[in-house]
Amino acid sequence: MGKSLLEQLPEIVKAGKRQAQQILEQLEGNNRVGLQTRELVIPSRDTAGLYSSGHTPDVVPEHPNRLIYGDNLLAMAALLAGDENTPSLRDKIALIYIDPPYDSKADYRSKISLPRAELSQLSTTLEQFAYSDTWRNGTASYLQMLVPRLVLMRELLAERGSFYVHLDWHVGPYVKIVLDEVFGRENFVREIVWAFDTKSGYKSAVSNWVRSHDTIFYYAKSTRGRRFTKQYTPYDERYLQRFKKDDGDGRLYRDDRGSGVKQYLDELKGVPVGDVWGDIPSFQQNATAAEYLGYSTQKPASLLRRIILASSEPGDIVADFFGGSGTTAATAEELARRWVTSDFGKPATMITRKRLVDADAKPFLYQAIGDYQVEQARSALGRKFRVGDLSQTVLDIYGALPLPPAENVNGSLGRSADGRQLIVVESPSRLTTLSSLRRAQGYRDGKLGGFDKVVVLGWNFVADIGKTIELLDDPALDVRVIPPDLLDQLKKKGKEGLTGNIRFSTLQYLSAHLETRVIAEATEDLQIRLDNYVLLDPQAINLNEANRETLLEIMNAEPLALIEYWAVDPDYDGELFRSVWQDYRGNTANDADPLRVVTDASLTVERLDRERRICVRAVDVFGFESEVVLSIPAAER
Template sequence: MNRLVYGDNLLTMQALLAGDPQTGLPSLRGKVDLIYIDPPFDSKADYRTKVKLPGVDLQQKPTVVEQFAYADTWEEGTISYLKMIYPRLVLMKELLSDRGNIYVHIDWHVGSYVKVLLDEIFGKGNFRNEIIWKRRGGALNNYRAFGSMTDTIYWYTKSENYTFNPERTKTSEDAKEYIRQRFVYDDGDGRLYSRDPITNPSSTPSPSLIYEYKGYKPPLKGWAFSYETMKAWDDAGKLYFPPNKEQRIRRKTFLDEYEGQPIQNLWTDIYVINSQAKESVDYATQKPEALLERIIKASSNEGDLVCDFFGGSGTTAAVAEKLGRRWITCDIGKPASLVMRKRFIDQEVNPFLYQSIGDYQKEAFHNNKKLRRVGDLSQVVLGLFGALPFSPEQVSDRNFGYVKGTRNLVMVDSPNRLTTAATIRRAVEAKASLLGGDWDKVIVLGWNFAFDISQAIEKYKNSNVEVLVIPPDLLDKLSKKGFKKLIADKTVRFSSLQYLVVNPVEVIVNGNGEDELDISLSNYVLLSPDNIPLDDKDKEKLQQVMEQDPLSLIEYWSIDPDYDGDTFRSTWQDYRENVDNDSDPLHCVYSTRIAMPHKDERKVCVKAVDVFGFESLVVLDVKC
C-alpha cells in the first residue's frame, strides 16, 4: 500500500528495511525502483510555517522534533550536514533494486560535498548525469557575484542494468516553423521528412544509430553491410538510399513522427512554482510537477515503487500516483505531513496508509551536556511538576513519583515513545498496586501521544486518571535557563490534552433500506497556547480564536462509519481550502450525511487534525 510517514527518514528507512509484520509489509530491501530526494540546502533557511486563521495570521515555529533535527543537521555546519546525509544515502542504496535509480536534488551550498559521498556509496561507475536545472528565477540582484539561477540533480544507479526511458523535448510553437523548414523531402506519398546522414556504404554503421529506429534490429552478426543488404533490410522505409551508391545513406525523420530533440542534461524548460500556479500548495520548497514527471518517466515504469524521503510538499508522490507508480514518502515536519495529506486527498489518490514513527526529546536531552548534569529526565520533569521521586528502595522505576501531602501518584512517560492506551492501563495498574495501592489519583505526564489517546482516557475515566502534556519547549528552556531557575520562576505549565467534541449521531433509515448518518462536530478544545511553538504575540491572537471560533482550528477531519477498532479507514473527509463543499477557505464544513448499508449497531469514528498538526479521535457507538 502507498504510505505517508511522519517522522525521521532514518528511522523510516530502517523500518522499511526491517519490514513490519503488524501491517503485513515485508522488507523492502532491494525493492525500490526510484528514489528522488530534495534535502535541505541551507542552514540559514527559515522553517517557520504560516498559519492563517479567520482574522489572524500566525507564524508557527518548528516543533521540538523539527528543532532537534535541524539543529543536529547544522550544528557544525557542513560537517554535521554530511554526517546527517551519509547514513541516509547508505540506507537508500540498500533499498534500491538492481535496476534502481536515485536522483539527489541539491544546490551550490553543499552540492560538491554530497557528490563525493555519492561517488563513495554508489561508485563512480554508476554516476550517470549531473543535471543542471535552470529555475528561471533566482538571486538576480547580487552585486558582488553572478546571480545563482540553477540547481544540480545528481543521478546515480545501483548497477549497469538500470531503467531508462529516454524522452524528447516538446517543441515550442516558436520553433515549429523553423523545424518544418527541414522537412522538405517527399517520396510522393505526401509525408514530409528530413534526411540525416548515417553512413557511407563502405563504412561500418554504428549500432547506436541503428538502434535509434523503432523496430530496427540487425538480421546478421557483424556490421559490415553492403548497400544492397541495408536496402533489403529497410522494410520499414526509414532510410533514404541515393541513386548513386557512393553517396551517403541517410535516415528519414518524418514530420508527423517528430518528437523533438533528445533531452540533454541542461533543463531550461521547467519553471519554478509561483504563488498563483494551479499546482501551488503554498509550501516554500515545493518543486514543479513537470520536474518530477520527467524524472519519474525517465527512470521508472508503471507499477514501479517510487520513494521520496524528504517529502516536503509531496510532489514526488503526487506525480508518481498520476503516472501509475506506487509510492512511499515521509517528512519529519508536521506541517509538511499535513500539506501532503490534504494534497493527496484533493487529488483523489488511491487509499494510502498514514503512519508516524519516532520521538526525539530523549535524544535532544542526552545530546546536551548541560542538561545531562541535572540528572535523569524523568526526575527533572517530576521536579518541575511539583512532585517528589520515590527512593530506589521504595520504587525501582524512576518514572514514578508523588505529590507531597496528597495521595496523588505521578507517572512520567518515556520521551522516546508515544503515550498510548497501554500507558494509561499501566498507570491505572500502578495506582492500584504501587506501595500497597490506595492512591486517590494517578497523573500521567506525556511528551507525544497516540492519535486515539482521548479514547483511552475515556475508557479509564472512572479510574481517576489525568493525562497532561509536558511542554514541548521544556528542553529548550532547561538548556537556556537551567533547572533551578525554572523551579524558582514557576513558568513551566503542564496542559491538558486537546480533544474533539462530536454531537450524538442521528440515524435515519431511508426508503432504500440504508442508514443515513448525520454526523457533526460540536467543539474543539486545544491545549494551552503556552504549549504551541509560537511567539508571545501570536499566543495572544491564538487565545482569542480559541475563545471565539474554536472549530476554525480544525484543519482536516474525516469519518470512518464502520470503525473496526484497529485501522481507521476514511470514507468521507473535508479540510480548509476545500471549496467544493463550501466557499469558505478558512473553515471546514462541520456536518455531513453519509449513507451506509443498514446495521443494527456500528462504531463511528471521527478523526480531526488541527492547524498545528495535533490529532484527535472520537469513537461513538451507534444503534440504528
C-alpha cells in the same frame, strides 16, 4: 586551528557508514524500528450536494503507498526491516529522489491563515532541534546527517535502481564526494543542471553573477543494467517548417539533405533531453501556477515527471525521504507508480495528505514511527537505556520526589514537594489508555495512605483520550503531555538545565455526534456533526505573545476554525482507522471557504445489523491530532 572540512571528510564518511551498519544489524532483532499506521486514507473528499460513499479495501496491498511522519533515518530502518503485515523494501525501490535542505539560514516560521487573523508560527521545537543539529557545525554536521541516510537509501534501491539528489552551491561539491564513496564513483551517471530563469527585479540588484540554477546528481546502484528511458522535448517551429512535402498519404517528410533519403515527421520523437534543463520554470518565475501550494521548497511537478518517466516504469516504487509538499508522491501517483514519502515536519505531512486526497489518489497509509520516544531515548541516553531511568529523569524535571522503592512501580512514581500529589510517568513504549488512567487512580488511592490528586505524565495517547477523561469525570485526575522534544533538550542541556523550565501541557479534545440516521433496506445515510474542539494548551505552541492572544480569541469565538483536516471511519474496528470521507481547509468544492472545514459529514454506507462504531478524527492547524468514537446501536429490521 581546527581541521578543514576536507580533512574531516574521511572520518565523517566512516562514522556515517558505521552508524548505518549498526542500524542494519538491528533489523532482525527485538529492537528493530517499526511503523505505526495512523490512517488508511481512502480518498473521498467532501463535495457540495453529494453523498460520499467510499469503498474500504478488505486487505492492505503487499507494498502499499505510504506517507510517513518522522525522522527519515528511522523510517528507512523500518522499511528495511519490514513487519508482519508488509515485507521489507530492501532492494525493491526503483527510484529515489531527494531534495534535502541545503541552506543553514532557513527561516523556521510558517504562516497560518485563520479567519480574521494570520499567525506566524515557529516549527515545533522537535523539528527545530533536528534542523539545528543538521547545521550545528556547518557543512560538516550536514554531511554527518546525510551519510548514514544515503547508505540506507542505497540498501533500499533495486539492483537496476536510480538515485537523484537535488542540491545547490551551498553543499553540492561536498555531497558529490560523499556520494562517490557511498554509491561508488563508477556508478555516477550524470550531473544535471536545472537552469531556471531569474528575471525578477530584486535579482538585478545583486552585486554578483545572478544565481540561476540548481544541480541534480544522478547515480545508479549499478551502471550495468540500470533502467533509463530517454526523454524528448518538442521541435521548435523553424525546424518543423522543413517538413513540407507529402507523399499523398498525409505524411509529411523532408529530403533537403541532398542525399535523396526521406525523413518522415511522424517517425521522429523530438529533441533528446540533455543534461541542462532550461525548459522547466521554477515557482520564483511562476508563483501563480495552479499547483503551487506556497511551500517554500516546493519543486514543479514537471521536474519530477521527467525524472520519474526516465528512471522508472509503471508499477515501480518511487521514494522521496525529504518529502516536503509531496510533489514526488503526487507525480508518481499521476504516472501510475507506487510511492513512499516521508518528512519530519508536521506541516509537510499535512500538506501532502491533503494534496493526495485532492488528487483522488489510490488508498494509502499514513504512518508514524512506532515507539518514537524509545528510539529518541536510545539516541540520547544510549542503546542500553532503561525505562525506569527515563521515568526518574522525567520526575526530576517535573520537580517530583521518587516514592520509596518498595512502593515505586518500575521507578515511575513520585510525589509533589508538598506530598499531596502523586505523579505517574507513563512508559514511552506504551499508549496512555483508559486502563492506564484507572491504574493511576488506584495508585492515588492506595499508595502511602492515599493522595489528594494524581498527575499522569504521558508520551503517547490513544486518540480518544479526551473522551476517556471526560467519561471518568474525576477532578482529582490530571493528565498532561510530556513535551515531544524533551529527550532532544535533555541531550543538549542536561537535566539540571531543564528542571523547572519545561511545561507539561494539557491535552487537546474533539467532540462530535450523530445528527441524523436514515436506514434503508441495504444502506444507511449518516450525518455526523462536529460540536467542539479544545486546542492543546496554547502555551505549548511556538507563538509570540501577540499571536498567542490572537489564538486565544479565535479558540473562544470559533474553535472549529482551528481544524485543518478531518476524516470519518463509519465502521471502526478499534485498530486501523480507515477514512472514507475527508474534508480540509482549502477544499472549496463544498463551501467555497478556504479557511474553514465543513462541520457536517454526510455518508451513505452499507447497512449493519450490529453495533456501529463511527470514528471521527481531526488534525488542527498546528498538527495536533484528536479523535472521538461514537457507538451506534444496530439497525433494526
